[in-house]
Amino acid sequence: MTEHLKVDEKTSRRDLVTQLDRENQAKIIQKLKQLLPDSKILAEEKQSGIENDKGLMWVIDPIDGTMNFVKQQEDFAVMIALYEDGQPLLGYIYDIMRDVLVHGGKGIGKVFNNEIEIKQPQNIELDDGLIGLSGPMLVRNVYHFQEIEEISLGTRVLGSAGIELIRVLLGKQVGYISHLKPWDFAAGNALAPVLNLKLRYIDDTAVNVLKSGVVLVATKKAYSAIINIVD
Amino acid sequence: MTEHLKVDEKTSRRDLVTQLDRENQAKIIQKLKQLLPDSKILAEEKQSGIENDKGLMWVIDPIDGTMNFVKQQEDFAVMIALYEDGQPLLGYIYDIMRDVLVHGGKGIGKVFNNEIEIKQPQNIELDDGLIGLSGPMLVRNVYHFQEIEEISLGTRVLGSAGIELIRVLLGKQVGYISHLKPWDFAAGNALAPVLNLKLRYIDDTAVNVLKSGVVLVATKKAYSAIINIVD
Incomplete structure (x- = not known):
């Protein structure tokens, strides 16, 4: 996997891209275009030509967690989502190294962990769970x-x-x-509501699949607690 | 795995123990005592009777990362180390869910990832790698x-x-x-030096397997950089 990996920096030394990001994206776009020839494509490594969210649109992150991919060869994912008129229909998050594909969405009313339907997580409070946070944002408080x-x-x-x-x-x-950028949250936004989880911008507004921002996804109870702290 | 899990708090709400920690530890101690009847045991869930580091001593963490075990059912490990007169002979770290056993030590001069010998990691600089940090210590800087x-x-x-x-x-x-407590670093201390990595207390002194403290393990270059920052 890491043979002949060509690594480039994008916006900073922490923001990497490899030729595998690009090759993987090209292959995914080709397949998705075959599936829905009239669909639009919004993808991490090719950002152009999307003027509005009308019609069918695929949102693609060919390798999410490229730094982990390069340094750890684990804890990265492929994410794909299908939107119609800006609303999420389907989401796919594939953890390649663990071979875990979480997929589903409003379009089918269910979410699966590989072939097994996922039950709604317990609606636990913030103080009863582990919280994933961005490291640099934690440091800067x-x-x-x-x-x-x-x-x-x-x-x-x-x-x-x-x-x-x-x-x-x-x-x-x-x-x-x-x-998060659109391709970072697009699939999560298709999956979370089906499982009674909330995914919105940190200012408590609905996400827009064409707009980056600070995104919070949590159980409903933890969501409320965090929004109160942030306010 | 999580059926009928009985979870108790030890020193705080973040410091958990389950009956599986205790049962697992009892089984491990029984086996190790059969292997070396005259050895001493220093174990997380049974802390007594060790007055000095003389002779052969097993150091055991039956479930390291009990919070992850309870909440995530992944990212936890079993750790075992064998010491003689305070010096590490062998270390074992088993990531059960990934089925990865890293083991070896000075006693055999090698370290293995399951059956494959691990090569020395590249001696990279701090600014060329990802660093694992304690979350609460990062928050408090x-x-x-x-x-x-x-x-x-x-x-x-x-x-x-x-x-x-x-x-x-x-x-x-x-x-x-x-x-880290002794059972958190004992196995790592047996393994790191064999791979040309440094493991010492953050004040740049050698670790003592009977003493807790802030422990740094890193490539030699990153170790030097961090010691200079901490000083």
């Missing part, structure tokens, strides 16, 4: 992240939105907060 | 943790010393720092 950490049972910093989202969807973490 | 995070390529907070140690031993993280 934006949005009172340090208070959120102290109320929770502990923080986890995994370095991949996809892996963190899987943990929340499976009820392993009470929530996750980070600054 | 003890020992300039926040500066260490900023120099590194990013922090990871996984909630289990055993899982973090495996990442460092396999070259996936440049280092790991946390306040």
Whole structure:
């Protein structure tokens, strides 16, 4: 997997891309275009041509957690979502190394962990769960992240939105907060509501699949607690 | 695995023990006593009777990362080490859910990832790697943790010393720092030096297997960089 890996920096030394991100994305786009020829594509490594959210649109992160992919060869994910007129129909988060595919959405009214339907996670409080947080945002204490950490049972910093989202969807973490691009939250936004979880911007507004922002996904109880802290 | 799990708090709401910690420890002690009848036992859930480090001593953490075990059912480990007169002979760290056993030590001069011998990780700099840090210590910025995070390529907070140690031993993280009890670092201390990694207290003194403290394990270059920041 790591043979001949060509690693480039994008916006900073912590923001990496490899030729496998690009190759993987090209293959995914080709397959999805065959499936729905009239669909639009919004993808991490090719950001152009999307002027509005009308019609069918695929949102693709070919490798989420590229730093983990490069350094750890684990804790990264492929994420794909299908939207129609800006509303999520289906989401797919694939943790390749664990061979765990979490997928589903409003389009089918269910979410699966591979072939097994996922039950709604317990609606636990912030102080009864582990919370996934962005490391740099925790250090800078934006949005009172340090208070959120102290109320929770502990923080986890995994370095991949996809892996963190899987943990929340499976009820392993009470929530996750980070600054996310559309392809980082698009699949999670298709999956979370089906499992009675809330996913919104940290200012308590609905996410827009064309707009980046700080996104909070959590059980309803933890969501309320965090919004109160952040306010 | 989580059927009928009885969870108790020890020193705080973040410090848990289950009957599986105790049962697992009892089974391990029984087996190790059969192997070396005259050996001493230092174990997380039974802390008594050890007055000095003379002779052969097993150091056991039956479930490292009990919070992860309870909440996530992953990212926990079993750790066992064998010491003689306070010096490490062998160490074993078993990541049950990934079925990864990292074991070896000075006693055999090698370290294995299951059956495959581990090569020495590259001696990379702090700014070229991911660093594992204790979440609460990062929040409180003890020992300039926040500066260490900023120099590194990013922090990871996984909630289990055993899982973090495996990442460092396999070259996936440049280092790991946390306040550790003897059973948290005993196996790592047997394994790290064989792979040209340094494991010492954060004040740059050798670890004592009977004494808790803030422990740093890292590549030699990252170790030097961190000691300079902490000083």
